[in-house]
Amino acid sequence: MRNVSVTDSNTANTIGVLRSAIAEACAESPHLLHVLHALQQQFLHISDEAVREVAAHLDLPLSQVDAVNEFYSFFHKTPRGRYDILFSNCTSCGYMAGGVDLMAMLGRRLDIVAGNTRSDGLVSMDQTSCIGMCDHGAALLVNGMPITRLDDSRIDRIAALVEAEAPLEDWPPEWFQVDDNIRVSGLLLKDDLTVGIGLRKMLELDVADTLSEIIQSGLRGRGGAGFSTGMKWQFCREAQGAAHYVVCNADEGEPGTFKDRVILHSHADSLFEGMTVCAFAVGAKQGYLYLRGEYRYLLPHLQSVLARRRELALLGVDILGQPGFSFDIDIVVGAGAYICGEESALIESLEGKRGIPRVRPPFPVTHGYRGQPTVVNNVETFIAAAHIVLRGSAWFRAEGTEKSAGSKILSISGDCATPGIYEYPFGVTIRQVLDDCGAKNAQAVQVGGPSGTLIDSAEFDRRLGFDDLSTGGSLMVFGQARDLLAVIVNFAHFFAHESCGFCTPCRVGTALLKNGLGKIAGGHGTRYDLDEMQHIATLVKCRSHCGLGQTAANPILDGLQRFPQTFEQRLVHHDFEPHFDLDAALEEARQISRRDDAAAHIE
């Protein structure tokens, strides 16, 4: 009896604490992702109880809260450590970037295995998809804050600080420093806009003129797909709806991409200006910036820019004294899901759901956020729009090529002397880019990230642009010493981890590709397995529901076509090897018995 009453009062107590935490979080922002983030921060996990309380408080179906909790990588059902450490696993900023396994190193220092929380609850450690620090060497997030330029001595010191339970404020501030690293500036980065100057110019034009300037400029989306921005805005304007919305896609999840990070950090005013121009053009009153969870450290800065713009009457009611021109922007922060960069999945996430891409048509321009006409554009697209309104479409068209007007901001990383941000007119050759970033004797370049195109050195005279090599901004250089198969395996893991699981070809196909590549890389593959890879990859590419699946197999298909020897040199020369690896299957038994001698292996 006593036990029961103790449990009861404990439960009542926990629920009370939970409820006040939820109320507090809701006062800040009632968005489901934000409330769950607050609970994850405070209680280091989101328990079933918390899920029930959140559902009740926000009047949402329990299953929705539960499903969201399980979907996003940064929410956990079991407690994480007070120091929650996530190593990037990107080929450019990942824990293997320097050739040594830094995660295993920290694991040894802290006596912890990746994926686990130490039994004293002090620390947990795991890997996560690219955190966008690719110009900063190996990087990790500790309680959401990025630490870059990792090496063995920094790992040692991190371990010591964790063991000493030093608060993050007392860790060396320079560890957390993230630089812009702008190496080449072009049209957009050369000079920043004076705050509000674009909006003032726009108000001299009318809506039709603003739209036609954007259309005339030839601006195409910088997020990857390259749809005409002016046409998108026009379709949205023409679409009927109770409200129109402007959404900025700052999810920047493509490994090797970090140019939006730099724009958000140093050109946030231009970005918000571009969104406001769009609002004017389409007739929107509300905008959202969807910021990837990995960039949460930029949130205070972005909030303060928004606050200043409200003070300057550049946001809010009757902007710049223009009666009836009202617009404001809220920031919604994601929680670790690459698929939320896909525009319809992003909208689902904005609506507080799992990021599952919608069936299209209808497209967001007619049925977007809350079913209303919505423009979704990339960060860079919006700053280009702000510049175009000020300087005119001819100014923009003067650079670039016929089909690809203007400039492209590249995030360059990998095996080169000066990784960083490079802005070029469209039409620039890969060779030029490689020369500028000090990439001597490159073996291959991944253009557009894992979902893009892997090219070999014979193709370095190809040009960047929508009609040849299209890129959302990622350019990863691979030198002669790189093991390309390891790179392709890394990408296959990325896609299998990030597949949303909605459609069969991608959900099962990306897992099959990951496993099949593992077999080949592990030295158990045969010619049969290569043919299998080709077949599955083609099916995943052609039959998947959304862009993730449709591009997930690109690295494998490109690799098989351009670098067949990378695969072939690992093959064993039988016609068939079973998938089941008896020796690997004994690994668990070896760990339990703490044996690794020859007799514990089967050859």
Place this chain on the structure above:
Amino acid sequence: MSADTTQNPITQNTITIDGQEIPFVAGQTIMDAALAAGVYIPHLCHKPGLTPHGSCKLCVVDIASRSVSSHNSDRRVQAKFQVVADSRSVSACTMPAVAGQQISNNTPALNEVRKTITQMLFIEGNHICPSCEKCGDCTLQAMAYHLGMLDGHFPQFLQRRAVDASHPTVMLDRDRCILCELCVRASREVDGKNVFAIAGRGINAHLIVNSASGKLVDSDLETSDMAAHICPVGAILIKEHGYEVPIGRRTFDLHQVGEIGSEEIILTKVRHADE
């Protein structure tokens, strides 16, 4: 496109599937038009009357492109799954019918793709056809026969999936769930409840129950709900009605999965003669 239709007004409200001209009315999908015309397009996650879902991808068809200039057209040789050059793949169950579409459906290449997708569904779950109560009534199994699938082809994933036997009359065995979300939609759209949802991501996606305990017994699911009967496989079963119809006289012993109108037969068979 508009130039075409003015030239040939007869095609204005028809599409062509495998050379056969098929009428449609505005608002119909390719699947709707095909089924209405007695043309079978394989499907698993689709059921007329429920919102189309587009997730299983059994209904993939190829639409011939009108313009050849697609900048992302793939120049690679595609060995096993030939894609007709300059065609695009769409899901028939969600793609609106548009006048003049030239659609390939019942081709060896597409059926090969569908067979592989069916194999994917088999190996990601734990399917025990010979001992499953749904054997012979199962649409996944029937689809496998229809497509000439002889084995799972890929290594089994052997995932651990939870069984929920808490409900007095309905059994949930996630081993066999293919994530088609028919139960999710039937519950919301027909039963006016919200008993099921999908949680998790990628290969960890799984069916959850919308109740405080996450168990079926605490949900408002009833035997009379469509959601309790709509499962195309053996993941949601009605308890105490095992093997009432003997093997050999079950739905797909007497019918083909490709029969038009089989949806009704499948659903009534599952409800059993006495209901």
